[in-house]
Amino acid sequence: SAQMVGGLWSKTKPRAEQLLAVSSAHQLYVSEYGSPSGLPIVYLHGGPGGSTPRDVSRLFDPDLFRVVTFDQRGCGRSRSTDRLQENTTDALVDDVDAVRVALGIDRWAVMGSSYGSLLTALYAARHPTRVLFALLHGVFLGSHDEVHWLYEGGAARFYPQQWALFVSVLGDALSDPQLSTSRLPHVSACHAAVLHPGADRSHPPRESCTDAPPEAQVAARRAHAVAQAVLLWEEEMETLVPEPSASQPADMTAGAQIALHFFHNGCFLPEAGALPELEAARDRLAQIPCAIIHGRHDVICPPMAASKLHAAWPDSALRIVEGGAHALFEKPMRSAAQAYLAELAALASGMSSKRRRCESGSSAQVPS
Numbered sequence: 001s002a003q004m005v006g007g008l009w010s011k012t013k014p015r016a017e018q019l020l021a022v023s024s025a026h027q028l029y030v031s032e033y034g035s036p037s038g039l040p041i042v043y044l045h046g047g048p049g050g051s052t053p054r055d056v057s058r059l060f061d062p063d064l065f066r067v068v069t070f071d072q073r074g075c076g077r078s079r080s081t082d083r084l085q086e087n088t089t090d091a092l093v094d095d096v097d098a099v100r101v102a103l104g105i106d107r108w109a110v111m112g113s114s115y116g117s118l119l120t121a122l123y124a125a126r127h128p129t130r131v132l133f134a135l136l137h138g139v140f141l142g143s144h145d146e147v148h149w150l151y152e153g154g155a156a157r158f159y160p161q162q163w164a165l166f167v168s169v170l171g172d173a174l175s176d177p178q179l180s181t182s183r184l185p186h187v188s189a190c191h192a193a194v195l196h197p198g199a200d201r202s203h204p205p206r207e208s209c210t211d212a213p214p215e216a217q218v219a220a221r222r223a224h225a226v227a228q229a230v231l232l233w234e235e236e237m238e239t240l241v242p243e244p245s246a247s248q249p250a251d252m253t254a255g256a257q258i259a260l261h262f263f264h265n266g267c268f269l270p271e272a273g274a275l276p277e278l279e280a281a282r283d284r285l286a287q288i289p290c291a292i293i294h295g296r297h298d299v300i301c302p303p304m305a306a307s308k309l310h311a312a313w314p315d316s317a318l319r320i321v322e323g324g325a326h327a328l329f330e331k332p333m334r335s336a337a338q339a340y341l342a343e344l345a346a347l348a349s350g351m352s353s354k355r356r357r358c359e360s361g362s363s364a365q366v367p368s
Contacts, residue, residue: 001063007334008058022073022098025085029077030070030099034062039132039348040105042068044096044123046114046138048267049258051076055329059341064348068108070099074203074258083203083254084195084261088268089142093122100130109133109344111337113328114301118142118267121309122274124288125281133347134290135340137333138298138326139306143273144183147263150300151186155237158299162236169229184263191264193226194256203254227256237299240325278312290316291340295324295333 003010014031021027034057041060045052052069060067072092074083096119100108109132112120117136124131140146149155156163167174173189182188196219200206212220231252236242262268270276278285290313294306303320310318317340323332 002061007331007338008055009060009062011055011058012062014057018102019079020070020099020102022095023086023091025081026073026087027079028070028073028095028099029079030068030102031057032103033057033067033069034060034065036066038062038064038066039344040066040068040103040108041344042070042096042099042108042110044110044112044116044119045069045072045075046112046116046140047072047075047255047259048092048115048262049075049255050115051255053328059334059337061341061345061348064345066105068099068103068105070095074201074254078203080203082201083258084201087258087261088265089118089122089262090268092119093126096123097127097130106130107132109135111135112137114138114140114326115142115262117309118274121278121313124290125278125284128281128284128287131288133344134288135337135344136290136292136306136309137294137328137337138301139292139294139309140301141273141275141278141305141309142267142269143275143305144266144271146273146301146305147184147187147267149302150234151190151263152184155299159237162233166229166233169225173226187260187263190226190230190256191260194223194230194253194260196220196223199223199253199257201257205254224253227253230256230259234300238325238327239330240295240297240323241330275308275312278309282312282314285312285316286314292316292318293324293333293336293340294318294320295326295330296320296322297324298326300326 012033014033016032018030019027020030043056051071056069057067071078073087074080107130110120110123117139118141120134120136124134170189173193179185179188198216198219292306292310294303306318310316319336321332321336
């Protein structure tokens with residue numbers, strides 16, 4: 001049976017992998033870990049424009065869970081002809097159910113981090129009969145205020161030097177008269193730089209073209225510099241204690257393009273984000289057990305969003321983690337997530353022993 005190593009389950013290769021076509025433009029990279037007969041749980045990564053964290057499958061006991069992970073549209077190991085085509089919050093929520101159907105799963109637990117927590121909440125509201133349990137971490141609800149906090153000077157109050165560096169990379173772009181009407185000028189400036197007219201939007205990206213005209217090369221270099229600045233700005237704030245970056249994604253521009261595409265378009269949600277829809281779905285959410293964990297010192301997504309979600313989701317449990325920030329794998333946050341997963345594992349263990357009894361023809365009745 002599986003062993004714990006350094007607070008995580010031992011590393012295993014995926015049990016199954018596939019590219020799942022969800023539209024003419026997109027194929028999602030889907031992988032499965034753990035036991036085929038275990039409690040199904042899907043993990044929804046953050047971003048928008050992130051990818052499945054390397055060790056996320058190791059949070060789950062492989063003897064008790066059937067773990068599903070997938071890279072969202074245009075992300076990670078997924079493939080697309082145009083990573084921004086049909087790439088909206090609604091499409092990403094629909095994709096969660098497309099993965100469920102493709103894998104022949106009736107009901108599953110859903111865990112989401114950061115932007116993935118937004119997808120988790122909307123998925124539960126729209127497909128309540130499919131969700132056994134919801135676990136949300138580092139809550140983000142997609143409102144204008146949350147994006148404004150992150151990119152227009154709120155978080156900057158905690159990280160002034162990093163903010164100064166970010167703004168310096170944008171340079172003259174911020175004085176563009178077209179930005180004078182933008183409610184999110186820094187987002188708009190980044191969006192214009194990273195999604196310049198000649199930007200490559202295929203995923204994985206094409207080989208960079210060295211014989212492009214000089215102005216195209218300048219635009220591409222600038223796009224790369226701004227994309228790097230965007231990702232570095234968020235990365236600096238992930239953990240409470242700064243950590244040297246594990247690895248830069250091979251193509252930073254891809255992730256930044258997607259993030260800016262979403263933020264520039266208000267996350268394809270109303271001004272108040274997902275909250276109005278979640279409040280209207282209160283009766284449906286009430287049927288789903290939910291745990292919310294959020295770092296006290298999360299500067300990327302301040303705890304206010306978690307508090308609002310908790311108020312909107314009847315009987316949800318909210319745990320604000322002292323000493324936690326935004327990153328899931330920093331010890332205080334990981335421990336909090338694992339405590340809820342242990343409760344879920346107990347449920348899974350009960351389900352598997354019930355199934356074994358049914359298969360062996362035992363007449364013992366276990367309340368479901």
